[in-house]
Amino acid sequence: MMSSKKSVILIVFDSVSHSNFIRSMPKSLEVLSSLYKSHIFKGMSKIGDNSFPNAVAFLSGKHHQTEFGDVMGYFDEHPLIWKDFEKAGYTTYYAEDYPKFNLFSYLAGGFRRKPVHHYFSNLGRTHVYCRPYWLNVYGSFLHRRSKFLCYGNQAMHNIELNYLSQFLRKNKDSPKFALNWLTELGHDYANTINVADEDFADFLRKHYDDLKESFFFVLSDHGHRFDPIRQTRIGRIEERFPFFSMHIPQCIQRKIPALAGVIQQNTEVLTSFWDFYVTMRDILDLGESDSWDQMISQLMDNSTWTHNYSKRGQSLLRPLSDRNCKEAGVPEEFCMCYPETAVDTNSYLITKLAQELILHLNRLLAEYNECAPLTLSKVRHATKIEDEFIGAEAKYRITVEATPSFAVFEALMRYNKAANTSVVHGNVNRVNSYGNQSICVHEQELRKYCYCTSTTAR
Incomplete structure (x- = not known):
């Protein structure tokens, strides 16, 4: 049986x-x-x-x-x-x-x-x-x-x-x-x-x-x-x-x-x-x-x-x-369901979004004195997401490099043209390895973003 x-x-x-x-x-x-x-x-x-x-x-x-x-x-x-x-x-x-x-x-x-x-x-x-x-x-x-x-x-x-x-x-x-x-x-x-x-x-x-x-x-x-x-x-x-x-x-x-x-x-x-x-x-x-x-x-x-x-x-x-x-x-x-179109990484809008992304990460790290402030180095890639359900906002996916860690971050961002405001949507992904750069913090999410100021930590 x-x-x-x-x-x-x-x-x-x-x-x-x-x-x-x-x-x-x-x-x-x-x-x-x-x-x-x-x-x-x-x-x-x-x-x-x-x-x-x-x-x-x-x-x-x-x-x-x-x-x-x-x-x-x-x-x-x-x-x-x-x-x-x-x-x-x-x-x-x-x-x-x-x-x-x-x-x-x-x-x-x-x-x-x-x-x-x-x-x-x-x-x-x-x-x-x-x-x-x-x-x-x-x-x-x-x-x-x-x-x-x-x-x-x-x-x-x-x-x-x-x-x-x-x-x-x-x-x-x-x-x-x-x-x-x-x-x-x-x-x-x-x-x-x-x-x-x-x-x-x-x-x-x-x-x-x-x-x-x-x-x-x-x-x-x-x-x-x-x-x-x-x-x-x-x-x-x-x-x-x-x-x-x-x-x-x-x-x-x-x-x-x-x-x-x-x-x-x-x-x-x-x-x-x-x-x-x-x-x-x-x-x-x-x-x-x-x-x-x-x-x-x-x-x-x-x-x-x-x-x-x-x-x-x-x-x-x-x-x-x-x-x-x-x-x-x-x-x-x-989500990978919607087509994406490459946009100029040097445009005013993409630069603005990239700076907002770095500000967002620095806000997350603000209470951790061991983490160095991040600075935008360059925008590596940017696309506009063709989502018919987004309404008045536009969605962009941008990839940036930050110093001093040389971290490469990818984020989904929403931009409201009427209000001229932007916001990071969801989690920010780190797409290159970080080894012991962030060993001074003990939260999984922040490990991706932090660059420890202490050289002994790295």
Whole structure:
């Protein structure tokens, strides 16, 4: 008899766009497409600048700044989806490499207690004395002597994939929720993800029997944010669209033949991580209530499905209609739905907008004496966005370089011609790397903007 509770397995490759996965992981893509029959989503959009807001969206359905709770302390009491799976009887797993940029301990407290049944990461700032595995690895003499992305003669990504292998085999007869986040591979350079292609393809083939009856997602959080390609138009588009694939259990494909067609249609629609959260809640509830049969009729009439898991998002298991960025929950600054026309970077208006952008950043940094005031160096690029819904205002996307940090910032700006006023809309993106320039501040958002005046901080 088919168990109604289906395992949910996520493997996240940090900073890999849809296009970059296709370029850099051809062997893995072939296995996902041919063996797993995974659905490759062409329009999955990020909803936040970096890993944290995107992860919070699909792990909680909450906005990271206004709804999720304290993001600088501990996360033990936060509404993370693996808690829902654990309550439903699932065995839970969370693994993450690269302690320097761990999802919940970068400029935050992490967890006081082990958050899942199987945890392969860094507990948090109060538990450093425990010397978790990755802290031992990155602090070891062997790692310092090893080649990039290696630990002795082992590839770093294989250490984490081997841990996932053990988890899958040990718990093969129970429903599982697993989140495996591979950060270091793609975090610093866009092309290094390729070194894992053959290993990951082998992993997929090796574990097909372990994963074929699971909802299996291979995805990224966003495209590359700092590689030189990001400062091109193609790089900006890629950064907005992370890779996202979805495999549905074979038994459900047989039980609900129409489901594969629905999901395949959804791969052509603009989607976001809000939808991913709702999808996982949908999977959980369908298994809890054993209502897969009921889903057959709901695919024909989606209005009969009334679950409301979040303010935003729709299940990717249900038919989606064409929609715009607002309907998909994609912030305007990340929306790629409207054509853009290049404008003169030396014009009076663009110079005015650029100066307003620098003023905006300096206002954000004003209470931090350690941060040097920013000065406009030059406008690198500017476009006017042809949005028919904007009304009396005009929208511009501008890219500027600032001193003393030589930071490159990109922002969406609204300009009201009648009032001759301009305003920065949404978050300002830093599109080149900043290393230790901002190590003197401890807020994630401000790390992108600050240039520490102390030379010892850098």
